[in-house]
Amino acid sequence: MSRYLRALCVSLPLTLPLLFGGAAHAQSSVGHDAERQQELLGIWYEIREDNARRGNVGAKFDVGLAHYSGRGTAVDHARALHWFARAAKADHAGAHYYLGYLFATGTGTSADPERSREHYIRAAELGHADAQYWLGSQLAGDGGDPTAGLEWLLRAAEQGVPAAQYYTGLLHERGEGTSRDAAAAARWYAAAAEQGYRHAQIGMGRLHQNGRGVKRDLVQAHVWYSLAEDAERLARLEARMNNRDLVTARSQFKERNAEIRAAAASR
Numbered sequence: 388m389s390r391y392l393r394a395l396c397v398s399l400p401l402t403l404p405l406l407f408g409g410a411a412h413a414q415s416s417v418g419h420d421a422e423r424q425q426e427l428l429g430i431w432y433e434i435r436e437d438n439a440r441r442g443n444v445g446a447k448f449d450v451g452l453a454h455y456s457g458r459g460t461a462v463d464h465a466r467a468l469h470w471f472a473r474a475a476k477a478d479h480a481g482a483h484y485y486l487g488y489l490f491a492t493g494t495g496t497s498a499d500p501e502r503s504r505e506h507y508i509r510a511a512e513l514g515h516a517d518a519q520y521w522l523g524s525q526l527a528g529d530g531g532d533p534t535a536g537l538e539w540l541l542r543a544a545e546q547g548v549p550a551a552q553y554y555t556g557l558l559h560e561r562g563e564g565t566s567r568d569a570a571a572a573a574r575w576y577a578a579a580a581e582q583g584y585r586h587a588q589i590g591m592g593r594l595h596q597n598g599r600g601v602k603r604d605l606v607q608a609h610v611w612y613s614l615a616e617d618a619e620r621l622a623r624l625e626a627r628m629n630n631r632d633l634v635t636a637r638s639q640f641k642e643r644n645a646e647i648r649a650a651a652a653s654r
Contacts, residue, residue: 425459432459439470447474448482455485464495475506480513487518511539519543520551527554533564544575552579553587560590560600569600580611583647588615596624609636610643 438446451470454463468489474482487507490499510518520543527536543551556575559568573594579587592611595604612620
């Protein structure tokens with residue numbers, strides 16, 4: 388392997404397998420095939436494994452994820468757990484998150500809910516957004532502590548996790564863990580809805596339909612229900628709308644749908 392190729396593989400982040408996936412697709416027109424892609428993934432894995440054995444924490448996580456997903460090596464959940472555990476010893480947030488999942492599901496090891504929770508909590512404390520959402524939703528659930536749950540959900544929501552944004556909005560709408568605030572609910576629903584999160588789109592439709600937290604607007608309610616593909620709510624709403632508003636709503640839906648799709652493609 389050339390010095391240039393080795394340097395390239397070392398410098399690329401964990402997303403390299405995905406990048407090569409896209410590159411292989413783009414290069415198919417000039418004769419490159421999946422076999423070359425797998426060769427490059429194998430090279431990437433060998434380099435990351437060597438770095439992991441030398442003590443690089445990020446590489447330990449990469450190798451764990453490679454074994455978990457079968458990128459550049461065979462799927463081996465036990466090996467994935469081994470490398471995640473080594474990275475977690477250095478407080479790698481992603482490693483703690485994956486260990487939480489593996490112990491929760493008994494993947495590559497026996498199920499251990501207590502150890503799973505410990506790793507999820509540590510990942511959340513270290514700033515892992517998905518772990519923060521997991522912890523917040525657990526705390527805010529039935530019989531839990533919605534105030535504490537909302538604190539964690541807000542952290543995940545501020546990092547852009549749509550499910551956390553929706554849940555944060557829902558708690559504000561219901562007044563659970565905080566004072567009832569339909570305007571705040573609308574802001575958080577909108578953030579998730581713009582990312583295509585269906586439950587938040589329904590929430591936006593409901594708020595616009597009832598004029599809660601936002602101005603009552605049946606056209607906007609129709610747009611959001613359409614984006615959510617909620618046929619039942621659309622049918623009930625359309626029975627209350629005139630033809631001019633229906634034409635406007637359908638036109639705005641097409642525009643908003645295109646905007647959301649374009650934003651998703653650019654992320």
